[in-house]
Amino acid sequence: MAVHSYWAHVFLLPKSVIEGIERICRSFLWYGTSFSSKPGPIKWEDVCKRKKEGGLSFRNLGLWNTATLGRHVWAISTKQDNLWIKWVHSVYIKNQNWWEYQPPDDASWSWKRICAVKDELKHRGLQQQVGRMQKYSASQIYWLLAGEERSVVWSEVVWNRFNRPKHGFCAWLCMAHRLKTKDRLHTMGICQNLTCLLCGSDDENHKHLFFECQFSRCLLQDIKGWFGISNQTTDLHQVIRKFQRSSASKIQRRTFYAAICALIYMIWKHRNDVFWQNQQISIDVISKQIRQMVVSRIQVLNLKKVRVRDQFWLNSMCN
Numbered sequence: 568m569a570v571h572s573y574w575a576h577v578f579l580l581p582k583s584v585i586e587g588i589e590r591i592c593r594s595f596l597w598y599g600t601s602f603s604s605k606p607g608p609i610k611w612e613d614v615c616k617r618k619k620e621g622g623l624s625f626r627n628l629g630l631w632n633t634a635t636l637g638r639h640v641w642a643i644s645t646k647q648d649n650l651w652i653k654w655v656h657s658v659y660i661k662n663q664n665w666w667e668y669q670p671p672d673d674a675s676w677s678w679k680r681i682c683a684v685k686d687e688l689k690h691r692g693l694q695q696q697v698g699r700m701q702k703y704s705a706s707q708i709y710w711l712l713a714g715e716e717r718s719v720v721w722s723e724v725v726w727n728r729f730n731r732p733k734h735g736f737c738a739w740l741c742m743a744h745r746l747k748t749k750d751r752l753h754t755m756g757i758c759q760n761l762t763c764l765l766c767g768s769d770d771e772n773h774k775h776l777f778f779e780c781q782f783s784r785c786l787l788q789d790i791k792g793w794f795g796i797s798n799q800t801t802d803l804h805q806v807i808r809k810f811q812r813s814s815a816s817k818i819q820r821r822t823f824y825a826a827i828c829a830l831i832y833m834i835w836k837h838r839n840d841v842f843w844q845n846q847q848i849s850i851d852v853i854s855k856q857i858r859q860m861v862v863s864r865i866q867v868l869n870l871k872k873v874r875v876r877d878q879f880w881l882n883s884m885c886n
């Protein structure tokens with residue numbers, strides 16, 4: 568991502584090149600290869616949303632290229648003191664208003680592209696912001712172009728440094744309802760038997776697995792009990808919201824979120840182990856594994872400047 572962001576900063580990239588690079592990034596993210604014709608579980612536009620909006624904050628290369636080229640638009644608009652700016656003003660723009668200017672038919676491809684970026688910024692209502700900038704910020708213009716959407720309640724659960732990365736990634740897919748549960752496989756024509764592999768008494772779908780299923784519900788109650796939570800809520804978003812509203816400290820919140828992500832990961836892993844290897848493990852063993860994973864992760868983080876109250880709480884959780 569950094570490499571293509573860099574080149575988008577330096578060159579005017581044709582649309583076909585931008586699409587080609589995005590195809591490689593998409594394929595690498597979902598399948599670990601440079602080329603795959605299969606679509607990913609989450610749309611690329613959604614992957615490029617901010618983390619607080621449910622994405623991965625990846626750059627949309629087309630928008631990023633527009634934002635970086637905006638630097639030239641800004642430099643011309645504010646008449647920066649350099650030779651190229653003086654040249655375009657005397658050869659192309661002359662005494663015309665830059666924001667109204669249209670390039671002649673015989674102008675070069677790159678000049679037409681800069682003019683197109685100028686028109687796009689104007690069309691998106693960013694003319695004044697660009698013109699007022701003392702120093703150009705491509706990042707600021709990028710996020711203005713990307714627009715803002717509603718934040719999701721679970722972003723701080725998934726993007727939490729107390730999580731192991733693979734737990735956070737699995738929880739991200741779960742929160743977006745994109746794990747390939749049996750009901751989804753059935754609509755793809757892959758799976759005929761919809762029975763849940765964990766309880767065997769109902770159909771497997773996202774809502775059932777997280778956490779209407781008797782097996783996963785017991786695990787959730789067990790983990791909630793570890794944090795001293797006694798309510799019977801099984802709705803994942805409500806569980807998160809209730810904890811967010813509690814008087815828990817930042818460290819307590821992060822630890823709880825790490826446990827929720829580890830729980831989601833372990834339920835999904837166990838479901839896959841049953842599916843592929845017919846390997847059944849008891850609730851007690853999985854619960855123990857979740858606690859161990861959370862505790863070992865916190866120990867690896869080697870937290871500093873922890874308040875006495877939190878340290879006491881962490882010790883009680885680790886023992």
Ligand SMILES: [Zn+2]
Pocket residue numbers: 763764765766767768769775776779780781782
């Ligand atoms: Zn079940």
